[in-house]
Amino acid sequence: MTTTPSTATRSPAPGTLLESLLNEYRARTQGSAAAHWRAAAALPGGETRSTTYHPPYPLALATGHGSRLRDVDGTDYLDLVNNYTSLMHGNAWSPATRAAADALADGAALSSPHERQVALAELLIERVPSVERVRFTNSGSEASVLAARLARHATGRDRLLMFDGGYHGSAPPLLAGTPDVVTVPYNDLDAVEKALDNDIAAVFAEPFLGAGGVIPSHPDFLPAVARLAHAHGALFVLDEVQSLRNHPGGEQSQLGLRPDITVMGKVIGGGLPIGAIGGPEQLLSLTAATTTGGLSHSGTFNGHLAAAAAGTVTLQHLDASAIDQLNLAAHKLADAITTAAAEARIPATVTRAGSILNVHLSTTAPVNAAQARAVADTPLLAALHLALLLDGIYTTPRGMINISTALDADDLERAAQAYAQAFQRLAGAEIPTLPR
Numbered sequence: 001m002t003t004t005p006s007t008a009t010r011s012p013a014p015g016t017l018l019e020s021l022l023n024e025y026r027a028r029t030q031g032s033a034a035a036h037w038r039a040a041a042a043l044p045g046g047e048t049r050s051t052t053y054h055p056p057y058p059l060a061l062a063t064g065h066g067s068r069l070r071d072v073d074g075t076d077y078l079d080l081v082n083n084y085t086s087l088m089h090g091n092a093w094s095p096a097t098r099a100a101a102d103a104l105a106d107g108a109a110l111s112s113p114h115e116r117q118v119a120l121a122e123l124l125i126e127r128v129p130s131v132e133r134v135r136f137t138n139s140g141s142e143a144s145v146l147a148a149r150l151a152r153h154a155t156g157r158d159r160l161l162m163f164d165g166g167y168h169g170s171a172p173p174l175l176a177g178t179p180d181v182v183t184v185p186y187n188d189l190d191a192v193e194k195a196l197d198n199d200i201a202a203v204f205a206e207p208f209l210g211a212g213g214v215i216p217s218h219p220d221f222l223p224a225v226a227r228l229a230h231a232h233g234a235l236f237v238l239d240e241v242q243s244l245r246n247h248p249g250g251e252q253s254q255l256g257l258r259p260d261i262t263v264m265g266k267v268i269g270g271g272l273p274i275g276a277i278g279g280p281e282q283l284l285s286l287t288a289a290t291t292t293g294g295l296s297h298s299g300t301f302n303g304h305l306a307a308a309a310a311g312t313v314t315l316q317h318l319d320a321s322a323i324d325q326l327n328l329a330a331h332k333l334a335d336a337i338t339t340a341a342a343e344a345r346i347p348a349t350v351t352r353a354g355s356i357l358n359v360h361l362s363t364t365a366p367v368n369a370a371q372a373r374a375v376a377d378t379p380l381l382a383a384l385h386l387a388l389l390l391d392g393i394y395t396t397p398r399g400m401i402n403i404s405t406a407l408d409a410d411d412l413e414r415a416a417q418a419y420a421q422a423f424q425r426l427a428g429a430e431i432p433t434l435p436r
């Protein structure tokens with residue numbers, strides 16, 4: 001859609017607008033530039049995580065405390081990223097840092113099972129009804145790999161069915177294009193039905209497409225997918241790495257799902273690296289060293305004790321009422337952003353899953369990854385990201401934001417105002433529309 005403001009108020013075209021924002025950014029972040037060029041001599045591209053890069057160079061953050069981040073130039077930002085949904089209670093939350101420090105002081109790599117791991121596993125079993133046993137890894141990616149191995153081992157099949165735009169980690173066999181991975185559009189039951197055959201070991205799904213644009217599943221879509229998977233003798237794997245924070249029992253409790261394997265990560269490590277799979281005792285026992293013909297699964301740092309300790313205290317403070325408050329605050333923020341966009345005549349939509357949001361610069365909310373991609377990676381979205389950074393609001397380049405319990409009412413008001421100002425800067429620029 002093209003807006004038609006009067007000549008007097010016409011803003012620069014996205015390219016020009018982007019150029020002026022980039023120049024402003026360069027002028028304000030010289031310490032980040034220096035840090036980036038130093039890093040580039042040691043780290044390819046000056047970074048170690050593709051998702052977080054943005055031109056001309058990412059901010060070099062120095063510290064994070066609560067809802068505030070500080071960059072190497074000494075500028076403060078309100079944190080609406082929370083390390084991509086993993087910092088439930090904000091940065092350097094003291095109960096988690098204390099628990100981790102206590103674990104480190106006791107020896108956190110003891111090469112034996114430890115009660116700190118058991119305590120976290122017990123908590124997950126108590127909260128998530130489908131989880132009777134837990135097996136730890138070091139990341140969500142590793143947990144997804146373990147889920148795939150377990151599904152293949154249990155079914156004797158090789159192929160996996162996944163959704164376009166679904167993200168289960170950065171390792172094969174979890175990436176589209178990998179042999180043995182069949183990919184179909186999200187929210188498209190016909191496509192699932194056509195692709196499922198008696199060769200598929202497991203269907204992998206997220207309760208909403210997270211990295212794919214925070215796109216909620218249609219009501220009944222995932223229960224139907226689970227039924228179809230089971231009818232074809234495949235396992236149903238639900239990846240709750242992002243979504244576990246949205247409900248005490250994970251989003252599966254809300255969606256009426258009982259997955260064969262639940263993949264977990266992020267929040268369960270309280271800000272430190274961890275991953276886990278959970279599921280029924282009978283299936284998970286295939287990973288036990290005592291099971292004849294079972295699946296061997298090792299990892300030097302599996303279930304690291306500092307992460308287990310930080311994760312336990314983090315979940316203990318994330319009860320139903322804390323989650324309700326967060327989700328309500330996120331709902332209000334989504335409304336405020338949508339209203340601000342409308343006032344600036346920017347056709348933005350905000351998709352939301354619990355306290356995780358994604359701002360899409362499109363007239364309608366995308367329902368699958370292809371639609372979300374069509375309006376991401378545009379100069380306009382890049383301009384929105386830079387305008388927010390220049391106003392002291394830290395968001396992701398792809399438009400995803402999420403809120404932690406560290407953000408108070410004033411912080412959220414400030415975030416809403418910053419979006420309003422950023423949209424005013426964007427007003428008058430060309431807006432791409434969604435493909436049909």
Ligand SMILES: Cc1ncc(COP(=O)(O)O)c(C=O)c1O
Pocket residue numbers: 084138139140141142144167168169170206210211239240241242265266274275
């Ligand atoms: C749904 C989902 N699954 C798996 C992963 C991978 O987790 P990790 O980054 O800990 O490897 C992510 C990470 O963003 C994720 O969002």
